[in-house]
Amino acid sequence: MVKRAATGPVLGRALLILEAFGPRHTTLTLTDLARRAGLPLSTVHRLAGELVSWGALERDPGGRYSVGLRLWEVGSLAPRGLGLRERALPYLEDLSQVTHENVQLAVREGAEVVFVERIAGRRAVPVHTRVGGRFALSATGVGLVLLAHAPVAVQEEVIGSAIERFTPHTVTDPAALRRLLADVRTNGFSVSDRQVTEDALSVGAPIRDAHGTVVAAVSLVVRYGTVSPHALSPLVRSSARAISRALDTAGSDSTKQAPPEPLR
Amino acid sequence: MVKRAATGPVLGRALLILEAFGPRHTTLTLTDLARRAGLPLSTVHRLAGELVSWGALERDPGGRYSVGLRLWEVGSLAPRGLGLRERALPYLEDLSQVTHENVQLAVREGAEVVFVERIAGRRAVPVHTRVGGRFALSATGVGLVLLAHAPVAVQEEVIGSAIERFTPHTVTDPAALRRLLADVRTNGFSVSDRQVTEDALSVGAPIRDAHGTVVAAVSLVVRYGTVSPHALSPLVRSSARAISRALDTAGSDSTKQAPPEPLR
DNA sequence: CCTGGGTTTCCGTCATTCGGAAGGAGCCCG
DNA sequence: CGGGCTCCTTCCGAATGACGGAAACCCAGG
Numbered sequence: 001m002v003k004r005a006a007t008g009p010v011l012g013r014a015l016l017i018l019e020a021f022g023p024r025h026t027t028l029t030l031t032d033l034a035r036r037a038g039l040p041l042s043t044v045h046r047l048a049g050e051l052v053s054w055g056a057l058e059r060d061p062g063g064r065y066s067v068g069l070r071l072w073e074v075g076s077l078a079p080r081g082l083g084l085r086e087r088a089l090p091y092l093e094d095l096s097q098v099t100h101e102n103v104q105l106a107v108r109e110g111a112e113v114v115f116v117e118r119i120a121g122r123r124a125v126p127v128h129t130r131v132g133g134r135f136a137l138s139a140t141g142v143g144l145v146l147l148a149h150a151p152v153a154v155q156e157e158v159i160g161s162a163i164e165r166f167t168p169h170t171v172t173d174p175a176a177l178r179r180l181l182a183d184v185r186t187n188g189f190s191v192s193d194r195q196v197t198e199d200a201l202s203v204g205a206p207i208r209d210a211h212g213t214v215v216a217a218v219s220l221v222v223r224y225g226t227v228s229p230h231a232l233s234p235l236v237r238s239s240a241r242a243i244s245r246a247l248d249t250a251g252s253d254s255t256k257q258a259p260p261e262p263l264r
Numbered sequence: 265m266v267k268r269a270a271t272g273p274v275l276g277r278a279l280l281i282l283e284a285f286g287p288r289h290t291t292l293t294l295t296d297l298a299r300r301a302g303l304p305l306s307t308v309h310r311l312a313g314e315l316v317s318w319g320a321l322e323r324d325p326g327g328r329y330s331v332g333l334r335l336w337e338v339g340s341l342a343p344r345g346l347g348l349r350e351r352a353l354p355y356l357e358d359l360s361q362v363t364h365e366n367v368q369l370a371v372r373e374g375a376e377v378v379f380v381e382r383i384a385g386r387r388a389v390p391v392h393t394r395v396g397g398r399f400a401l402s403a404t405g406v407g408l409v410l411l412a413h414a415p416v417a418v419q420e421e422v423i424g425s426a427i428e429r430f431t432p433h434t435v436t437d438p439a440a441l442r443r444l445l446a447d448v449r450t451n452g453f454s455v456s457d458r459q460v461t462e463d464a465l466s467v468g469a470p471i472r473d474a475h476g477t478v479v480a481a482v483s484l485v486v487r488y489g490t491v492s493p494h495a496l497s498p499l500v501r502s503s504a505r506a507i508s509r510a511l512d513t514a515g516s517d518s519t520k521q522a523p524p525e526p527l528r
Numbered sequence: 529c530c531t532g533g534g535t536t537t538c539c540g541t542c543a544t545t546c547g548g549a550a551g552g553a554g555c556c557c558g
Numbered sequence: 559c560g561g562g563c564t565c566c567t568t569c570c571g572a573a574t575g576a577c578g579g580a581a582a583c584c585c586a587g588g
Binding site (some may be wrong): 529530531532533534535536537538539540541542543544545546547548549550551552553554555556557558 | 559560561562563564565566567568569570571572573574575576577578579580581582583584585586587588
Binding site (some may be wrong): 008010039040041042043046 | 548
């Protein structure tokens with residue numbers, strides 16, 4: 001069994017409160033907070049008060065709560081968050097300048113992708129990606145890369161459960177997905193052909209740490225039909241390798257680089 | 265006296281643990297964590313375990329702790345963090361493209377500036393600014409703007425306590441600082457003339473919300489002597505106003521209406 | 529084999545959290 | 559102007575979960 005939370009009441013509830021916030025709900029009233037967290041009002045009132053006094057949450061003049069700057073600061077210390085973003089950004093910008101297309105940088109968290117950075121091309125296909133947002137592993141360019149190199153347990157989890165379909169082109173057949181992942185591993189890049197939206201195609205490549213473990217992925221997202229995947233893959237792959245190299249050399253704050261492996 | 269922590273033991277300690285991380289200490293061993301947080305080992309072990317199980321912290325194979333991606337995700341929901349950054353970014357990039365100098369975006373937290381975004385010009389003066397990092401209010405371009413428009417209590421706090429000196433040009437005299445702040449308010453922009461380093465000068469301007477309250481500041485940082493402040497101020501000011509406008513339209517509902525959240 | 533660093537587990541004591549309920553503060557509508 | 563609404567804040571006694579010293583554990587390295 002790996003599911004059990006193992007969290008005491010206090011912390012557990014405090015974290016439930018943090019979880020209540022989301023992209024669609026960045027500021028919440030106390031009552032909403034309690035409702036969304038599934039906790040009694042007075043409990044939320046007390047805990048939220050403590051969180052505010054530290055700066056994890058903030059209250060606007062109307063009394064509504066939002067995530068505090070202080071929490072953002074701490075969050076920005078996450079090696080797989082801002083740390084990664086900072087090191088990769090120059091290369092992502094190069095990609096952006098050269099292609100004028102959407103560039104994405106993402107890591108895997110559990111059975112989902114989390115987008116760490118996104119540079120939107122001016123006249124590129126609109127992509128509904130939010131920095132800090134999550135998405136299914138099996139459909140996007142970055143997702144396919146991360147899934148292909150994920151521990152087998154994760155792959156099986158994803159393949160085993162029903163795969164969400166976004167377009168007629170979304171690969172939902174387990175066998176087909178397995179083949180796709182194998183291709184990603186042998187080719188060194190992924191292609192998501194209109195799997196998320198009818199008009200977009202993305203090409204992703206793996207970013208590795210000093211040990212060769214895949215820790216992140218980059219991708220270019222282009223309008224379907226305008227560019228061939230084969231034209232993009234060398235570009236994406238070489239950028240991914242450049243970023244990988246940048247990660248190696250920049251590992252200054254520790255004696256040895258170790259691959260981050262989130263557990264559940 | 266400002267305000268007592270008002271935090272129960274559990275949460276308080278958990279937050280102390282989070283505080284133990286910093287730019288120079290992104291990954292810590294359990295013992296370090298305990299030492300830096302000033303807590304007994306077993307306590308930290310227990311609490312950190314809970315935090316890990318939720319994803320607020322992560323452990324690498326070596327058992328060392330770092331800030332978890334999950335916390336970064338939640339942090340990215342902070343309106344004054346990523347929210348602000350996202351809306352301002354296009355304008356910051358324009359500034360960067362036009363001038364090829366360093367562009368900074370910051371907000372005030374207590375008696376310090378917190379940098380929310382920084383775009384480094386290729387061949388611009390090196391600036392030691394880190395996104396998510398803090399700095400004294402009284403010296404930088406952004407800091408002067410934020411201080412000039414801060415509540416009087418904050419201004420007095422800063423002016424009252426000893427002002428840190430970075431260069432011979434740093435303004436540390438209370439009266440002089442007061443005059444400087446008054447200038448900032450009347451001129452609508454600030455100039456930090458070699459106050460942080462001998463070779464840098466920065467010009468900052470205020471960003472306001474729908475109510476006219478100053479909520480953030482932008483600045484350009486250039487090498488001293490290359491450009492006159494007067495040449496920069498119109499540019500910085502107009503960018504600041506553009507960003508202010510972008511904040512208004514983007515759904516800053518005061519206390520009136522139900523939040524019409526724009527999705528994409 | 530032993531020494532020393534960090535890590536994990538245990539468990540009796542007792543300080544802290546819990547949350548229902550009651551009291552305010554606005555706001556809208558008739 | 560008053561009654562009803564929703565949302566916010568404060569209180570306090572019961573009992574539950576937190577606390578952390580101490581001891582076992584697990585390596586490396588000498």
